[in-house]
Amino acid sequence: MQIFPHWTNRVPVVLLIGFFGVVGPSTTFLVWYYFSPEFTDVGYQPTQPIPYDHALHAGELAIDCRYCHAQVEVSAVASVPPSKVCMNCHSLVKRDSPQLAVLRDSVANNRPIRWVRIHNVPDYAYFDHSVHVRAGVGCVSCHGNIAEMVVVQQAEPLSMAWCLDCHRNPEPHLRPRDQVTNMTWQPGDDHAALAAAWRSELGLAPPESCSACHR
Amino acid sequence: MMHSTRRLMALAVMLMVFGGCMRGCTSPRPPIHPNPNMDLQPKYKAQAESAFFYDGMTMRQPVEHTVARGELERDPAIHEGRATDGTFLADIPMTVDAEVVARGAERYGIYCTPCHGAKGDGRGMLYERAQIESGDLVGDPRIANLPAGELFDVITNGKGLMQGYRYPVPLKDRWAITAYVRTLRQGGAP
Numbered sequence: 001m002q003i004f005p006h007w008t009n010r011v012p013v014v015l016l017i018g019f020f021g022v023v024g025p026s027t028t029f030l031v032w033y034y035f036s037p038e039f040t041d042v043g044y045q046p047t048q049p050i051p052y053d054h055a056l057h058a059g060e061l062a063i064d065c066r067y068c069h070a071q072v073e074v075s076a077v078a079s080v081p082p083s084k085v086c087m088n089c090h091s092l093v094k095r096d097s098p099q100l101a102v103l104r105d106s107v108a109n110n111r112p113i114r115w116v117r118i119h120n121v122p123d124y125a126y127f128d129h130s131v132h133v134r135a136g137v138g139c140v141s142c143h144g145n146i147a148e149m150v151v152v153q154q155a156e157p158l159s160m161a162w163c164l165d166c167h168r169n170p171e172p173h174l175r176p177r178d179q180v181t182n183m184t185w186q187p188g189d190d191h192a193a194l195a196a197a198w199r200s201e202l203g204l205a206p207p208e209s210c211s212a213c214h215r
Numbered sequence: 216m217m218h219s220t221r222r223l224m225a226l227a228v229m230l231m232v233f234g235g236c237m238r239g240c241t242s243p244r245p246p247i248h249p250n251p252n253m254d255l256q257p258k259y260k261a262q263a264e265s266a267f268f269y270d271g272m273t274m275r276q277p278v279e280h281t282v283a284r285g286e287l288e289r290d291p292a293i294h295e296g297r298a299t300d301g302t303f304l305a306d307i308p309m310t311v312d313a314e315v316v317a318r319g320a321e322r323y324g325i326y327c328t329p330c331h332g333a334k335g336d337g338r339g340m341l342y343e344r345a346q347i348e349s350g351d352l353v354g355d356p357r358i359a360n361l362p363a364g365e366l367f368d369v370i371t372n373g374k375g376l377m378q379g380y381r382y383p384v385p386l387k388d389r390w391a392i393t394a395y396v397r398t399l400r401q402g403g404a405p
Binding site for chain 2: 035041044046066124
């Protein structure tokens with residue numbers, strides 16, 4: 001008497017092929033792509049407590065990034081400006097704007113505005129703005145064209161592969177150091193030669209060793 | 216019948232793979248990390264929120280009546296632009312060379328141009344947008360002839376409608392801006 005029908009002979013083969021041919025690769029692909037910050041983090045654009053507009057302030061009004069992100073050249077964090085910095089101007093213009101009620105409240109009560117953080121590398125990786133800015137890497141290389149964003153969004157994955165891509169070949173991202181905050185600066189035809197010269201002049205050596213970014 | 220089920224299934228799979236939010240589309244929802252690793256550790260980072268301190272900030276204010284190392288402002292000339300008798304210094308109490316002026320020009324461009332304009336005529340972006348005149352650093356003889364110490368004091372502590380720039384601009388840069396503003400009358404040359 002036969003317990004298993006004839007077709008069950010094929011089951012092991014089908015399972016093997018199915019696993020290694022279909023399930024395995026597709027799982028690998030799904031994890032490789034959908035678990036990476038390229039998918040999870042890029043495009044994060046939270047709603048902020050004040051509809052603060054970079055396209056207006058940094059673009060149209062052409063305020064330099066460092067007017068607000070004042071620590072970016074000297075410290076690891078670029079720092080989001082304290083309310084007082086907004087008040088330098090908003091005690092003069094748009095003093096009664098309803099959009100700025102949160103700002104006035106913050107200054108009156110000496111309480112910080114709860115800006116929602118967008119860019120955030122995992123806590124086991126350590127990033128430092130000052131070295132990059134001093135090396136002549138423009139904000140636009142890592143944040144996209146902020147001066148065109150009405151609401152800031154994350155433009156780059158900030159993944160380890162992304163950091164290393166640049167560390168292995170930084171030249172295309174280098175620019176004169178006085179153009180770091182310029183969102184529209186374009187490299188000229190002689191950029192490759194200039195970049196090589198800047199690199200040796202400043203002695204740039206972007207690290208690839210684990211302990212540089214992981215402590 | 217059979218045919219349409221298969222088509223539906225194919226459609227569902229395609230939706231899953233291509234329909235999800237890929238690079239290039241934005242979302243206001245916080246990112247989900249399927250594998251959390253140690254991405255978020257119970258430690259304080261700059262400008263973060265604290266559930267422990269009463270004011271909700273991880274970054275602490277200095278305790279009252281204390282001074283951080285290197286922040287003691289003891290020299291009235293360097294820190295206030297005043298002589299020991301309290302009058303403003305006529306000249307900058309540091310050596311001023313082309314490098315200092317160039318630094319001042321760059322810092323002026325960042326912190327002063329929005330209001331005072333690149334030329335220093337008090338008609339920067341703020342005037343164009345809202346017709347608010349900031350002091351004319353070149354054409355107003357009173358302002359143009361301010362002693363260096365008083366100029367430094369305005370930058371540091373503000374005056375009238377203008378707020379002070381002690382916070383974002385460090386001491387040396389404030390003197391560099393002072394040096395640059397004094398060259399504005401000659402068109403920016405030291």
